[in-house]
Amino acid sequence: MGISLRAENVFKKLRQTQALKGLSMSFAAHKIHGIIGPEGAGKTTFLRHLMGLLKPDEGKIVFTDDGQTLNFVDIRExxxxxxxxxxxxxxxxxxxxxxxxxxxxxxxxSEYMERRKKLLEMARLEPFVDRLASQLSGGMYKKLGLICALLSSPRVLLLDEPTNGVDPLSRRDFWELLYELRGHEDITILVTTSYMDEALKCEEVHLLFDGKMLLEGPPQDILQERKSKNFDQVFLQYDSSLESV
Structure with missing residues:
Protein backbone atom coordinates (compact mmCIF):
# COMPACT_ATOMS: atom_id res chain seq x y z
CA MET A 1 0.00 0.00 0.00
CA GLY A 2 2.91 2.39 0.62
CA ILE A 3 4.13 4.25 3.67
CA SER A 4 2.03 7.06 5.15
CA LEU A 5 3.18 9.53 7.79
CA ARG A 6 1.55 11.73 10.36
CA ALA A 7 2.63 14.13 13.06
CA GLU A 8 0.50 14.31 16.19
CA ASN A 9 0.63 17.48 18.29
CA VAL A 10 4.42 17.91 17.97
CA PHE A 11 6.16 20.53 20.09
CA LYS A 12 9.85 21.38 19.82
CA LYS A 13 11.90 24.12 21.45
CA LEU A 14 15.34 24.93 20.03
CA ARG A 15 17.29 27.02 22.53
CA GLN A 16 15.01 29.98 23.22
CA THR A 17 12.79 29.48 20.16
CA GLN A 18 9.59 27.46 20.18
CA ALA A 19 10.05 26.04 16.67
CA LEU A 20 7.03 23.73 16.54
CA LYS A 21 3.82 24.53 18.41
CA GLY A 22 1.51 21.53 18.53
CA LEU A 23 2.03 20.65 14.88
CA SER A 24 -0.24 17.98 13.38
CA MET A 25 -0.08 16.92 9.72
CA SER A 26 -0.97 13.81 7.69
CA PHE A 27 0.79 12.57 4.55
CA ALA A 28 -0.89 9.91 2.42
CA ALA A 29 1.18 7.29 0.61
CA HIS A 30 2.13 7.52 -3.08
CA LYS A 31 1.71 11.28 -3.34
CA ILE A 32 3.90 14.36 -3.75
CA HIS A 33 3.33 16.51 -0.68
CA GLY A 34 4.43 20.12 -0.38
CA ILE A 35 5.18 21.57 3.05
CA ILE A 36 4.77 25.24 2.20
CA GLY A 37 5.81 28.12 4.40
CA PRO A 38 7.96 31.25 4.66
CA GLU A 39 11.45 31.32 6.13
CA GLY A 40 11.37 30.53 9.85
CA ALA A 41 8.06 28.66 9.67
CA GLY A 42 9.64 25.45 11.04
CA LYS A 43 9.91 23.43 7.82
CA THR A 44 13.48 22.14 8.28
CA THR A 45 12.93 21.43 11.98
CA PHE A 46 9.84 19.38 11.12
CA LEU A 47 11.60 17.44 8.36
CA ARG A 48 14.42 16.55 10.78
CA HIS A 49 11.82 15.08 13.12
CA LEU A 50 10.46 12.93 10.30
CA MET A 51 13.99 11.73 9.57
CA GLY A 52 14.61 10.89 13.22
CA LEU A 53 17.37 13.49 13.59
CA LEU A 54 15.34 15.34 16.23
CA LYS A 55 12.89 14.04 18.83
CA PRO A 56 9.74 15.94 19.83
CA ASP A 57 9.50 17.51 23.27
CA GLU A 58 5.84 16.48 23.11
CA GLY A 59 3.76 14.60 20.56
CA LYS A 60 4.89 11.92 18.14
CA ILE A 61 5.68 11.01 14.54
CA VAL A 62 3.90 7.91 13.22
CA PHE A 63 4.73 5.85 10.10
CA THR A 64 2.15 3.36 8.83
CA ASP A 65 1.90 0.85 6.01
CA ASP A 66 -1.58 -0.36 5.06
CA GLY A 67 -2.86 0.93 8.40
CA GLN A 68 -0.23 -0.91 10.40
CA THR A 69 2.07 1.18 12.60
CA LEU A 70 5.76 0.81 11.79
CA ASN A 71 8.76 1.07 14.08
CA PHE A 72 11.00 3.79 12.64
CA VAL A 73 14.14 1.77 13.49
CA ASP A 74 12.88 -0.97 11.16
CA ILE A 75 12.24 1.36 8.21
CA ARG A 76 15.07 3.85 8.69
CA GLU A 77 16.88 2.53 5.61
CA SER A 110 23.44 -6.10 -10.44
CA GLU A 111 21.09 -3.91 -8.39
CA TYR A 112 23.49 -0.99 -8.49
CA MET A 113 24.05 -1.08 -12.26
CA GLU A 114 20.33 -1.31 -13.00
CA ARG A 115 19.51 1.47 -10.54
CA ARG A 116 22.35 3.68 -11.76
CA LYS A 117 21.28 3.38 -15.41
CA LYS A 118 17.65 4.15 -14.63
CA LEU A 119 18.40 7.19 -12.43
CA LEU A 120 20.96 8.72 -14.80
CA GLU A 121 18.52 8.41 -17.69
CA MET A 122 15.68 9.85 -15.62
CA ALA A 123 17.80 12.84 -14.54
CA ARG A 124 19.38 13.18 -17.99
CA LEU A 125 22.86 13.17 -16.46
CA GLU A 126 24.34 10.21 -18.39
CA PRO A 127 26.43 12.42 -20.76
CA PHE A 128 28.03 14.19 -17.77
CA VAL A 129 29.11 11.29 -15.53
CA ASP A 130 32.78 12.37 -15.59
CA ARG A 131 32.05 15.99 -14.67
CA LEU A 132 33.03 17.17 -11.18
CA ALA A 133 30.27 18.31 -8.85
CA SER A 134 31.97 21.71 -8.62
CA GLN A 135 31.51 22.11 -12.38
CA LEU A 136 27.78 21.34 -12.45
CA SER A 137 25.07 23.95 -12.89
CA GLY A 138 22.76 24.56 -9.93
CA GLY A 139 20.02 22.42 -11.45
CA MET A 140 22.35 19.54 -12.32
CA TYR A 141 23.85 19.67 -8.82
CA LYS A 142 20.38 19.33 -7.27
CA LYS A 143 19.53 16.41 -9.56
CA LEU A 144 22.78 14.67 -8.62
CA GLY A 145 21.87 15.06 -4.95
CA LEU A 146 18.46 13.60 -5.69
CA ILE A 147 19.67 10.51 -7.54
CA CYS A 148 22.26 9.83 -4.84
CA ALA A 149 19.41 9.83 -2.30
CA LEU A 150 17.38 7.54 -4.57
CA LEU A 151 20.10 5.00 -5.18
CA SER A 152 18.94 2.89 -2.21
CA SER A 153 15.34 2.66 -3.56
CA PRO A 154 13.71 4.47 -0.61
CA ARG A 155 9.97 4.26 0.05
CA VAL A 156 9.87 7.74 1.60
CA LEU A 157 11.79 10.71 0.19
CA LEU A 158 12.23 13.89 2.25
CA LEU A 159 13.50 16.91 0.31
CA ASP A 160 14.38 20.10 2.17
CA GLU A 161 14.08 23.17 -0.08
CA PRO A 162 15.46 21.25 -3.10
CA THR A 163 14.83 24.07 -5.58
CA ASN A 164 16.09 26.92 -3.40
CA GLY A 165 18.41 29.18 -5.41
CA VAL A 166 17.82 27.32 -8.67
CA ASP A 167 16.76 29.09 -11.88
CA PRO A 168 13.09 28.71 -12.99
CA LEU A 169 13.88 26.33 -15.86
CA SER A 170 15.86 24.00 -13.61
CA ARG A 171 13.09 24.17 -11.01
CA ARG A 172 10.63 23.01 -13.65
CA ASP A 173 12.93 20.14 -14.68
CA PHE A 174 13.31 19.09 -11.05
CA TRP A 175 9.54 18.87 -10.53
CA GLU A 176 9.14 16.91 -13.76
CA LEU A 177 11.73 14.48 -12.42
CA LEU A 178 9.77 14.08 -9.17
CA TYR A 179 6.58 13.25 -11.06
CA GLU A 180 8.38 10.78 -13.29
CA LEU A 181 9.80 9.16 -10.17
CA ARG A 182 6.41 9.00 -8.43
CA GLY A 183 4.89 7.47 -11.55
CA HIS A 184 7.39 4.61 -11.65
CA GLU A 185 8.14 3.79 -8.03
CA ASP A 186 6.45 2.89 -4.74
CA ILE A 187 7.38 6.13 -3.01
CA THR A 188 5.92 8.91 -0.88
CA ILE A 189 7.56 12.30 -1.46
CA LEU A 190 7.63 15.29 0.90
CA VAL A 191 9.07 18.58 -0.37
CA THR A 192 9.54 21.73 1.70
CA THR A 193 9.58 25.05 -0.11
CA SER A 194 9.10 28.75 0.51
CA TYR A 195 8.28 29.33 -3.19
CA MET A 196 4.52 29.85 -3.08
CA ASP A 197 4.06 29.04 -6.78
CA GLU A 198 5.40 25.53 -6.17
CA ALA A 199 2.35 24.73 -4.03
CA LEU A 200 0.40 24.22 -7.26
CA LYS A 201 2.90 21.59 -8.39
CA CYS A 202 2.03 19.33 -5.42
CA GLU A 203 -0.79 16.81 -5.12
CA GLU A 204 -1.31 17.74 -1.47
CA VAL A 205 -0.10 20.85 0.33
CA HIS A 206 0.45 21.45 4.04
CA LEU A 207 0.70 25.10 5.02
CA LEU A 208 3.11 25.77 7.87
CA PHE A 209 3.31 29.13 9.62
CA ASP A 210 5.04 30.01 12.89
CA GLY A 211 5.42 26.35 13.86
CA LYS A 212 1.75 25.52 13.34
CA MET A 213 -0.26 23.89 10.59
CA LEU A 214 -2.75 26.25 8.95
CA LEU A 215 -4.39 24.11 6.27
CA GLU A 216 -3.75 20.92 4.33
CA GLY A 217 -5.32 19.33 1.28
CA PRO A 218 -5.30 19.57 -2.54
CA PRO A 219 -3.96 23.01 -3.54
CA GLN A 220 -6.91 24.03 -5.70
CA ASP A 221 -9.36 23.11 -2.93
CA ILE A 222 -7.49 25.36 -0.48
CA LEU A 223 -7.44 28.29 -2.91
CA GLN A 224 -11.17 27.88 -3.46
CA GLU A 225 -11.87 27.58 0.26
CA ARG A 226 -9.86 30.72 1.07
CA LYS A 227 -11.18 32.60 -1.99
CA SER A 228 -7.61 33.29 -3.10
CA LYS A 229 -5.87 33.42 -6.46
CA ASN A 230 -2.54 32.16 -5.10
CA PHE A 231 -0.88 30.98 -1.91
CA ASP A 232 0.72 34.35 -1.18
CA GLN A 233 -2.81 35.62 -0.60
CA VAL A 234 -3.64 32.64 1.63
CA PHE A 235 -0.66 33.31 3.89
CA LEU A 236 -1.37 37.03 3.97
CA GLN A 237 -4.83 36.28 5.36
CA TYR A 238 -3.31 34.41 8.28
CA ASP A 239 -0.45 36.87 8.73
CA SER A 240 -2.89 39.76 9.01
CA SER A 241 -5.16 37.92 11.43
CA LEU A 242 -2.26 36.95 13.69
CA GLU A 243 -0.85 40.48 13.75
CA SER A 244 -4.23 41.84 14.86
CA VAL A 245 -4.48 39.49 17.85
Whole structure:
Protein backbone atom coordinates (compact mmCIF):
# COMPACT_ATOMS: atom_id res chain seq x y z
CA MET A 1 0.00 0.00 0.00
CA GLY A 2 2.91 2.39 0.62
CA ILE A 3 4.13 4.25 3.67
CA SER A 4 2.03 7.06 5.15
CA LEU A 5 3.18 9.53 7.79
CA ARG A 6 1.55 11.73 10.36
CA ALA A 7 2.63 14.13 13.06
CA GLU A 8 0.50 14.31 16.19
CA ASN A 9 0.63 17.48 18.29
CA VAL A 10 4.42 17.91 17.97
CA PHE A 11 6.16 20.53 20.09
CA LYS A 12 9.85 21.38 19.82
CA LYS A 13 11.90 24.12 21.45
CA LEU A 14 15.34 24.93 20.03
CA ARG A 15 17.29 27.02 22.53
CA GLN A 16 15.01 29.98 23.22
CA THR A 17 12.79 29.48 20.16
CA GLN A 18 9.59 27.46 20.18
CA ALA A 19 10.05 26.04 16.67
CA LEU A 20 7.03 23.73 16.54
CA LYS A 21 3.82 24.53 18.41
CA GLY A 22 1.51 21.53 18.53
CA LEU A 23 2.03 20.65 14.88
CA SER A 24 -0.24 17.98 13.38
CA MET A 25 -0.08 16.92 9.72
CA SER A 26 -0.97 13.81 7.69
CA PHE A 27 0.79 12.57 4.55
CA ALA A 28 -0.89 9.91 2.42
CA ALA A 29 1.18 7.29 0.61
CA HIS A 30 2.13 7.52 -3.08
CA LYS A 31 1.71 11.28 -3.34
CA ILE A 32 3.90 14.36 -3.75
CA HIS A 33 3.33 16.51 -0.68
CA GLY A 34 4.43 20.12 -0.38
CA ILE A 35 5.18 21.57 3.05
CA ILE A 36 4.77 25.24 2.20
CA GLY A 37 5.81 28.12 4.40
CA PRO A 38 7.96 31.25 4.66
CA GLU A 39 11.45 31.32 6.13
CA GLY A 40 11.37 30.53 9.85
CA ALA A 41 8.06 28.66 9.67
CA GLY A 42 9.64 25.45 11.04
CA LYS A 43 9.91 23.43 7.82
CA THR A 44 13.48 22.14 8.28
CA THR A 45 12.93 21.43 11.98
CA PHE A 46 9.84 19.38 11.12
CA LEU A 47 11.60 17.44 8.36
CA ARG A 48 14.42 16.55 10.78
CA HIS A 49 11.82 15.08 13.12
CA LEU A 50 10.46 12.93 10.30
CA MET A 51 13.99 11.73 9.57
CA GLY A 52 14.61 10.89 13.22
CA LEU A 53 17.37 13.49 13.59
CA LEU A 54 15.34 15.34 16.23
CA LYS A 55 12.89 14.04 18.83
CA PRO A 56 9.74 15.94 19.83
CA ASP A 57 9.50 17.51 23.27
CA GLU A 58 5.84 16.48 23.11
CA GLY A 59 3.76 14.60 20.56
CA LYS A 60 4.89 11.92 18.14
CA ILE A 61 5.68 11.01 14.54
CA VAL A 62 3.90 7.91 13.22
CA PHE A 63 4.73 5.85 10.10
CA THR A 64 2.15 3.36 8.83
CA ASP A 65 1.90 0.85 6.01
CA ASP A 66 -1.58 -0.36 5.06
CA GLY A 67 -2.86 0.93 8.40
CA GLN A 68 -0.23 -0.91 10.40
CA THR A 69 2.07 1.18 12.60
CA LEU A 70 5.76 0.81 11.79
CA ASN A 71 8.76 1.07 14.08
CA PHE A 72 11.00 3.79 12.64
CA VAL A 73 14.14 1.77 13.49
CA ASP A 74 12.88 -0.97 11.16
CA ILE A 75 12.24 1.36 8.21
CA ARG A 76 15.07 3.85 8.69
CA GLU A 77 16.88 2.53 5.61
CA UNK A 78 13.69 3.06 3.57
CA UNK A 79 13.66 6.79 4.31
CA UNK A 80 15.95 9.07 2.27
CA UNK A 81 16.72 12.67 3.19
CA UNK A 82 18.15 15.38 0.96
CA UNK A 83 19.17 18.35 3.15
CA UNK A 84 18.93 21.98 2.09
CA UNK A 85 22.65 22.62 2.56
CA UNK A 86 25.16 21.33 0.02
CA UNK A 87 26.00 17.74 0.85
CA UNK A 88 28.04 16.61 -2.17
CA UNK A 89 31.80 16.59 -2.67
CA UNK A 90 33.02 19.22 -5.15
CA UNK A 91 36.14 17.23 -6.07
CA UNK A 92 34.18 14.08 -7.00
CA UNK A 93 32.51 13.43 -10.36
CA UNK A 94 28.94 12.22 -10.85
CA UNK A 95 30.30 8.69 -11.41
CA UNK A 96 32.40 8.86 -8.23
CA UNK A 97 29.44 10.09 -6.18
CA UNK A 98 27.34 7.15 -7.34
CA UNK A 99 30.17 4.74 -6.54
CA UNK A 100 30.53 6.30 -3.08
CA UNK A 101 26.82 5.95 -2.28
CA UNK A 102 26.78 2.46 -3.73
CA UNK A 103 29.42 1.49 -1.15
CA UNK A 104 27.56 3.35 1.60
CA UNK A 105 24.30 1.51 0.83
CA UNK A 106 26.12 -1.81 0.25
CA UNK A 107 24.30 -2.40 -3.03
CA UNK A 108 24.96 -5.64 -4.99
CA UNK A 109 26.52 -5.15 -8.42
CA SER A 110 23.44 -6.10 -10.44
CA GLU A 111 21.09 -3.91 -8.39
CA TYR A 112 23.49 -0.99 -8.49
CA MET A 113 24.05 -1.08 -12.26
CA GLU A 114 20.33 -1.31 -13.00
CA ARG A 115 19.51 1.47 -10.54
CA ARG A 116 22.35 3.68 -11.76
CA LYS A 117 21.28 3.38 -15.41
CA LYS A 118 17.65 4.15 -14.63
CA LEU A 119 18.40 7.19 -12.43
CA LEU A 120 20.96 8.72 -14.80
CA GLU A 121 18.52 8.41 -17.69
CA MET A 122 15.68 9.85 -15.62
CA ALA A 123 17.80 12.84 -14.54
CA ARG A 124 19.38 13.18 -17.99
CA LEU A 125 22.86 13.17 -16.46
CA GLU A 126 24.34 10.21 -18.39
CA PRO A 127 26.43 12.42 -20.76
CA PHE A 128 28.03 14.19 -17.77
CA VAL A 129 29.11 11.29 -15.53
CA ASP A 130 32.78 12.37 -15.59
CA ARG A 131 32.05 15.99 -14.67
CA LEU A 132 33.03 17.17 -11.18
CA ALA A 133 30.27 18.31 -8.85
CA SER A 134 31.97 21.71 -8.62
CA GLN A 135 31.51 22.11 -12.38
CA LEU A 136 27.78 21.34 -12.45
CA SER A 137 25.07 23.95 -12.89
CA GLY A 138 22.76 24.56 -9.93
CA GLY A 139 20.02 22.42 -11.45
CA MET A 140 22.35 19.54 -12.32
CA TYR A 141 23.85 19.67 -8.82
CA LYS A 142 20.38 19.33 -7.27
CA LYS A 143 19.53 16.41 -9.56
CA LEU A 144 22.78 14.67 -8.62
CA GLY A 145 21.87 15.06 -4.95
CA LEU A 146 18.46 13.60 -5.69
CA ILE A 147 19.67 10.51 -7.54
CA CYS A 148 22.26 9.83 -4.84
CA ALA A 149 19.41 9.83 -2.30
CA LEU A 150 17.38 7.54 -4.57
CA LEU A 151 20.10 5.00 -5.18
CA SER A 152 18.94 2.89 -2.21
CA SER A 153 15.34 2.66 -3.56
CA PRO A 154 13.71 4.47 -0.61
CA ARG A 155 9.97 4.26 0.05
CA VAL A 156 9.87 7.74 1.60
CA LEU A 157 11.79 10.71 0.19
CA LEU A 158 12.23 13.89 2.25
CA LEU A 159 13.50 16.91 0.31
CA ASP A 160 14.38 20.10 2.17
CA GLU A 161 14.08 23.17 -0.08
CA PRO A 162 15.46 21.25 -3.10
CA THR A 163 14.83 24.07 -5.58
CA ASN A 164 16.09 26.92 -3.40
CA GLY A 165 18.41 29.18 -5.41
CA VAL A 166 17.82 27.32 -8.67
CA ASP A 167 16.76 29.09 -11.88
CA PRO A 168 13.09 28.71 -12.99
CA LEU A 169 13.88 26.33 -15.86
CA SER A 170 15.86 24.00 -13.61
CA ARG A 171 13.09 24.17 -11.01
CA ARG A 172 10.63 23.01 -13.65
CA ASP A 173 12.93 20.14 -14.68
CA PHE A 174 13.31 19.09 -11.05
CA TRP A 175 9.54 18.87 -10.53
CA GLU A 176 9.14 16.91 -13.76
CA LEU A 177 11.73 14.48 -12.42
CA LEU A 178 9.77 14.08 -9.17
CA TYR A 179 6.58 13.25 -11.06
CA GLU A 180 8.38 10.78 -13.29
CA LEU A 181 9.80 9.16 -10.17
CA ARG A 182 6.41 9.00 -8.43
CA GLY A 183 4.89 7.47 -11.55
CA HIS A 184 7.39 4.61 -11.65
CA GLU A 185 8.14 3.79 -8.03
CA ASP A 186 6.45 2.89 -4.74
CA ILE A 187 7.38 6.13 -3.01
CA THR A 188 5.92 8.91 -0.88
CA ILE A 189 7.56 12.30 -1.46
CA LEU A 190 7.63 15.29 0.90
CA VAL A 191 9.07 18.58 -0.37
CA THR A 192 9.54 21.73 1.70
CA THR A 193 9.58 25.05 -0.11
CA SER A 194 9.10 28.75 0.51
CA TYR A 195 8.28 29.33 -3.19
CA MET A 196 4.52 29.85 -3.08
CA ASP A 197 4.06 29.04 -6.78
CA GLU A 198 5.40 25.53 -6.17
CA ALA A 199 2.35 24.73 -4.03
CA LEU A 200 0.40 24.22 -7.26
CA LYS A 201 2.90 21.59 -8.39
CA CYS A 202 2.03 19.33 -5.42
CA GLU A 203 -0.79 16.81 -5.12
CA GLU A 204 -1.31 17.74 -1.47
CA VAL A 205 -0.10 20.85 0.33
CA HIS A 206 0.45 21.45 4.04
CA LEU A 207 0.70 25.10 5.02
CA LEU A 208 3.11 25.77 7.87
CA PHE A 209 3.31 29.13 9.62
CA ASP A 210 5.04 30.01 12.89
CA GLY A 211 5.42 26.35 13.86
CA LYS A 212 1.75 25.52 13.34
CA MET A 213 -0.26 23.89 10.59
CA LEU A 214 -2.75 26.25 8.95
CA LEU A 215 -4.39 24.11 6.27
CA GLU A 216 -3.75 20.92 4.33
CA GLY A 217 -5.32 19.33 1.28
CA PRO A 218 -5.30 19.57 -2.54
CA PRO A 219 -3.96 23.01 -3.54
CA GLN A 220 -6.91 24.03 -5.70
CA ASP A 221 -9.36 23.11 -2.93
CA ILE A 222 -7.49 25.36 -0.48
CA LEU A 223 -7.44 28.29 -2.91
CA GLN A 224 -11.17 27.88 -3.46
CA GLU A 225 -11.87 27.58 0.26
CA ARG A 226 -9.86 30.72 1.07
CA LYS A 227 -11.18 32.60 -1.99
CA SER A 228 -7.61 33.29 -3.10
CA LYS A 229 -5.87 33.42 -6.46
CA ASN A 230 -2.54 32.16 -5.10
CA PHE A 231 -0.88 30.98 -1.91
CA ASP A 232 0.72 34.35 -1.18
CA GLN A 233 -2.81 35.62 -0.60
CA VAL A 234 -3.64 32.64 1.63
CA PHE A 235 -0.66 33.31 3.89
CA LEU A 236 -1.37 37.03 3.97
CA GLN A 237 -4.83 36.28 5.36
CA TYR A 238 -3.31 34.41 8.28
CA ASP A 239 -0.45 36.87 8.73
CA SER A 240 -2.89 39.76 9.01
CA SER A 241 -5.16 37.92 11.43
CA LEU A 242 -2.26 36.95 13.69
CA GLU A 243 -0.85 40.48 13.75
CA SER A 244 -4.23 41.84 14.86
CA VAL A 245 -4.48 39.49 17.85
Missing amino acids: SVAYMPQTQSLYPELSIHEHLEFFRTLYKLPD
